[in-house]
Amino acid sequence: MSERNGPGLGAAAPLLEVRDLVVHHGQLKALSGISLAVYPGEVYAIIGANGAGKSTLLRTIAGLHRPTDGTITYEGRDVTGLRPEKRANAGIVMVPEGRRLFPSLTLEENLKVGATYARTGPWNIEAVFELFPWMRDRRGQKTAQMSGGEQQSVAIGRALVANPQVLLLDELSLGLAPVIVLRIYEMLPQILNSGVTVLLVEQDVSQALRVATHLQCLLEGHTTLEGTPAQVTRDQVEAAYFGATDAGANRDGSAT
Amino acid sequence: MAWVNAVIQGVLIGGLYALFACGLSLLFGVMKVVNLAHGDLATVAGYVGVGIVAAVHMPFLWSVPIVVLAMAVLGYVLQRTVIQAALSRGELTTLIVTFGLSIVIENGLLQFFTSDSRGLAVGDSFTTASFSIGSQITIAWLDVYIFILAVVVLLALQYFLSGSKYGRLIRAVADDREAAQLSGADYRHVFGIAAAIAFGTVALAGMSYGLTTTIDPTSGTDTILLFAFAAVVIGGLGSLWGTLIGGIVLGVAQQIGAQINISYEQLGGYVIFLLVLVVWPQGLTGRRAQT
Numbered sequence: 001m002s003e004r005n006g007p008g009l010g011a012a013a014p015l016l017e018v019r020d021l022v023v024h025h026g027q028l029k030a031l032s033g034i035s036l037a038v039y040p041g042e043v044y045a046i047i048g049a050n051g052a053g054k055s056t057l058l059r060t061i062a063g064l065h066r067p068t069d070g071t072i073t074y075e076g077r078d079v080t081g082l083r084p085e086k087r088a089n090a091g092i093v094m095v096p097e098g099r100r101l102f103p104s105l106t107l108e109e110n111l112k113v114g115a116t117y118a119r120t121g122p123w124n125i126e127a128v129f130e131l132f133p134w135m136r137d138r139r140g141q142k143t144a145q146m147s148g149g150e151q152q153s154v155a156i157g158r159a160l161v162a163n164p165q166v167l168l169l170d171e172l173s174l175g176l177a178p179v180i181v182l183r184i185y186e187m188l189p190q191i192l193n194s195g196v197t198v199l200l201v202e203q204d205v206s207q208a209l210r211v212a213t214h215l216q217c218l219l220e221g222h223t224t225l226e227g228t229p230a231q232v233t234r235d236q237v238e239a240a241y242f243g244a245t246d247a248g249a250n251r252d253g254s255a256t
Numbered sequence: 257m258a259w260v261n262a263v264i265q266g267v268l269i270g271g272l273y274a275l276f277a278c279g280l281s282l283l284f285g286v287m288k289v290v291n292l293a294h295g296d297l298a299t300v301a302g303y304v305g306v307g308i309v310a311a312v313h314m315p316f317l318w319s320v321p322i323v324v325l326a327m328a329v330l331g332y333v334l335q336r337t338v339i340q341a342a343l344s345r346g347e348l349t350t351l352i353v354t355f356g357l358s359i360v361i362e363n364g365l366l367q368f369f370t371s372d373s374r375g376l377a378v379g380d381s382f383t384t385a386s387f388s389i390g391s392q393i394t395i396a397w398l399d400v401y402i403f404i405l406a407v408v409v410l411l412a413l414q415y416f417l418s419g420s421k422y423g424r425l426i427r428a429v430a431d432d433r434e435a436a437q438l439s440g441a442d443y444r445h446v447f448g449i450a451a452a453i454a455f456g457t458v459a460l461a462g463m464s465y466g467l468t469t470t471i472d473p474t475s476g477t478d479t480i481l482l483f484a485f486a487a488v489v490i491g492g493l494g495s496l497w498g499t500l501i502g503g504i505v506l507g508v509a510q511q512i513g514a515q516i517n518i519s520y521e522q523l524g525g526y527v528i529f530l531l532v533l534v535v536w537p538q539g540l541t542g543r544r545a546q547t
Contacts, residue, residue, distance in 0.1 A: 084438060
């Protein structure tokens with residue numbers, strides 16, 4: 001990982017570092033030795049097809065899966081054995097796949113739960129209302145009645161009020177119309193401006209390429225491509241994504 | 257007039273049944289634990305009340321907060337140890353574990369207190385005072401007090417669950433344990449708090465029961481647990497006010513049964529219970545169970 005030198009990152013230490021992560025789902029090996037390093041201020045995108053292990057990777061970083069092998073380091077501290085709520089308290093906060101809002105709670109209550117164990121920082125419920133102005137008038141509504149895009153925004157808001165240092169975004173675009181996806185990604189700069197580092201998983205490659213400062217492609221639990229969006233070509237991404245030619249993937253890997 | 261009396265008595269005793277039921281409903285609603293030791297824990301609270309009053313000669317009412325607090329602490333500890341360990345092994349395991357707990361408690365009570373039935377020894381005026389409406393209706397003040405206590409407990413629970421930080425966390429954890437973890441909440445601690453509250457209401461239920469009638473080591477499963485189940489099923493799971501309605505319907509059905517024939521008291525309750533199960537499987541205040 002150390003050979004990487006993204007623009008403006010200099011010699012800063014990685015905020016989050018994953019080394020040789022192996023994760024099993026029962027007998028099935030979901031991840032076979034994934035490594036990555038996320039530096040402060042980055043938008044680190046993990047792409048890959050269905051079943052590539054992207055979500056497993058993110059969930060393991062959040063603490064919801066126990067790795068069989070490998071380590072996760074956060075702010076120089078080994079957090080591999082830390083419980084998920086302790087990681088959230090430390091500043092690793094995930095927006096889970098499928099939103100996972102609390103259906104019997106109102107919008108505002110969902111945000112309040114997110115803020116219960118918040119670290120100190122720029123985000124609070126008022127700041128989320130400024131990011132998503134429509135929420136203010138509908139704060140008393142149950143989230144179950146809201147559209148997918150609105151629910152996704154609430155899920156992001158619930159994570160933001162915890163004042164994360166690393167925000168893990170799992171498949172924001174899942175089940176949403178392209179227009180809505182664009183709109184949701186439009187608020188990313190504001191989140192980054194508040195000093196949050198983003199690690200995201202995305203099936204929608206063009207979306208990922210648009211926002212990412214660094215890219216990593218997974219295929220069947222292996223890394224097939226890594227680099228900045230400027231470094232990789234469309235063809236390389238395609239090959240890494242679908243595993244069309246192993247040779248191509250290897251060449252891409254050495255290019256980073 | 258006798259029928260009116262039956263309905264009034266039924267409504268009042270329904271308050272006691274709601275007290276029995278709300279702890280059971282809370283534990284199931286939040287962590288999907290069916291606590292088969294629920295009734296026995298109420299009996300324990302009754303016996304502890306008997307013991308404290310007898311041993312320390314303190315006024316009965318003073319012993320109430322002590323027993324409630326002690327049971328709440330016991331609830332938290334049991335949840336964080338035995339019940340949590342069972343939960344991690346699957347929901348069915350909790351049935352076996354709480355069933356075992358029930359047997360242990362019952363036999364422990366038999367060992368220490370023998371099978372003699374006891375009542376909470378309180379001043380006679382408190383347990384026997386009553387007032388009459390007309391010539392045929394006599395209402396015991398104690399039943400009125402317990403009914404009011406039940407309503408106050410349900411109101412307090414409602415207020416706590418909807419308005420407080422931990423109430424919100426309890427509802428969030430009940431909705432989605434994993435999402436709550438991602439928000440930084442340790443669901444095991446939240447479960448513990450829910451159990452502490454449930455056990456606190458169990459203590460109130462057990463002591464109230466000990467005031468209205470005598471208790472013996474088997475009262476827990478023979479009476480309290482069954483009535484609590486019936487009230488929860490009739491009222492609808494997961495609804496606090498449903499438990500009050502369920503308790504009242506059960507109480508009224510029993511009293512009407514007894515009015516028809518004194519030996520039909522239990523029958524009346526179970527007829528309604530089965531009827532509700534068949535016609536309104538979600539309970540009278542039923543909303544569909546959320547998973």
